[in-house]
Structure formats: C-alpha cells, structure tokens
Amino acid sequence: MLSRWTWTILGVLVIVLGGVVKAHMHFIRMALLALLGLVGLYLVHKLAGDYQKITGGGKSLGLWKRSLPDELETMIDRSLHNDHPFNSILAQDPVGCARKMVCTLAARKQSQLNSGEKAxxxxxxxxxxxxxxxxxxxxxxxxxxGEKSKNSEICAKAYSMCIYTTSQLGKILNSF
Structure with a gap:
C-alpha cells in the first residue's frame, strides 16, 4: 500500500495535470506564482526570526514595547502632579531674570503684549x-x-543681578 505522502503527491499531480489540460498556460502561471508567493512568505518568516536573534528580540527598535520606561513614567507623573511650578522656576533662576522679564511685561500696556506674554x-x-x-x-x-511702576527701568533696578537686558530677555522668550 502507498504511504500518506505518496497519496498527497499523487493528488497534487492529478490536480495540476487536470488544470494543465483545462487551462493550459494560465493555470501553470497561476500555480507558479502561488508557489513563489508561499516560498516568499516562508523566507520572510525565516528572515524575521534571524533578525530577532541578531538584535536580541528587536527591542532596539522599540517595536514590541507596550509601555514607557519606568524612569520616564515617574518623571511624567511628577510633572503632572506638581502643585508648585513656580518654586521650581524660582530654584532654577536665583538671579531673578524670569522675575525681571515678568516685571517688564507687566510694566507694558496690554495692547503691546502678544498672546504668549498675556498668557x-x-x-x-x-x-x-x-x-x-x-x-x-x-x-x-x-x-x-511692574503694574505699579509702569517703568521697565525700575524692574531692571529691582532685579539688577540679572545680567541680561530686557530686550535680550524678550528675544529669549520669543525664541520659544
């Protein structure tokens, strides 16, 4: 008796020969394209497996990550729940340049301010x-x-430790 593989091969040959007799060249082309497509899919599968072995699972591209790294997540949480944003600004600006800029903005007329400065x-x-x-x-x-004095020179005197002029601070602010 014939084995299972032999019957499978014979069945495929009968189908192929039946297709050749009925459709001749079109069927052969279609069968070859289907076979080449299956071979191509198999090669892509093998290539992807080899790539994962070489790169250590493909984590370098970040394609298989599902969440943020722990340190980034805690940094975002800390910034979202910060109830004292001005304390951190003040700590980063010991000479008072930010306060000098704010004072100068408040000394100007509302009509002279752009939308960012008003905000x-x-x-x-x-x-x-x-x-x-x-x-x-x-x-x-x-x-x-700034509101009481309406004079940027008074702001400059009050925050004299800042080495930048008000025009330089304005340029820095507008660069963002």
Missing amino acids: ILNMIRSNSFVIDDKGHKAFKRAVLL
Missing part, C-alpha cells in the same frame, strides 16, 4: 495655585511692581 501674566495673576507657594508669591510681587 504668562494671566497664569501668574491666577489664584489657582497653592496659597503657601513662595515661588508664586515672588512672581506676583514682580507683576505688581
């Missing part, structure tokens, strides 16, 4: 921050000084 002043004027936020109070004092 900065509105954020500082807002009362939505924690009451004991020392940084927010420092920036509010700078805004009040």
Whole structure:
C-alpha cells in the first residue's frame, strides 16, 4: 500500500495535470506564482526570526514595547502632579531674570503684549495655585511692581543681578 505522502503527491499531480489540460498556460502561471508567493512568505518568516536573534528580540527598535520606561513614567507623573511650578522656576533662576522679564511685561500696556506674554501674566495673576507657594508669591510681587511702576527701568533696578537686558530677555522668550 502507498504511504500518506505518496497519496498527497499523487493528488497534487492529478490536480495540476487536470488544470494543465483545462487551462493550459494560465493555470501553470497561476500555480507558479502561488508557489513563489508561499516560498516568499516562508523566507520572510525565516528572515524575521534571524533578525530577532541578531538584535536580541528587536527591542532596539522599540517595536514590541507596550509601555514607557519606568524612569520616564515617574518623571511624567511628577510633572503632572506638581502643585508648585513656580518654586521650581524660582530654584532654577536665583538671579531673578524670569522675575525681571515678568516685571517688564507687566510694566507694558496690554495692547503691546502678544498672546504668549498675556498668557504668562494671566497664569501668574491666577489664584489657582497653592496659597503657601513662595515661588508664586515672588512672581506676583514682580507683576505688581511692574503694574505699579509702569517703568521697565525700575524692574531692571529691582532685579539688577540679572545680567541680561530686557530686550535680550524678550528675544529669549520669543525664541520659544
């Protein structure tokens, strides 16, 4: 008796020969293209397996990652739940350049401010921050000084440790 493989091969040959008799060249072309397509899929599968072995699972591309790295996730959480943003700004600006800029913005007329500058002043004027936020109070004092004096020279004297002029600070602010 014939084995299972022999019957399978004979069955495929009967189908192929039947197709050749009926459709002649079109069937042969279609069968060859189908066979080449299957071979191509098999080679792509093998190539992908080899690539994963070489690169250590393909993690270098980040294609199989499902979440953020732990350190980035904690950094994002920390920034989203920061109730004292002005404290961190104040800590990064010990000479008072940011406060000098805010004071100078507040000294100008509203019509002379662009939308970004207005947004900065509105954020500082807002009362939505924690009451004991020392940084927010420092920036509010700078805004009040600018509003009362209406003179950028007084702001420059109040924050004289900042080495930048008000025009340089404006250029820095507008570069963002």
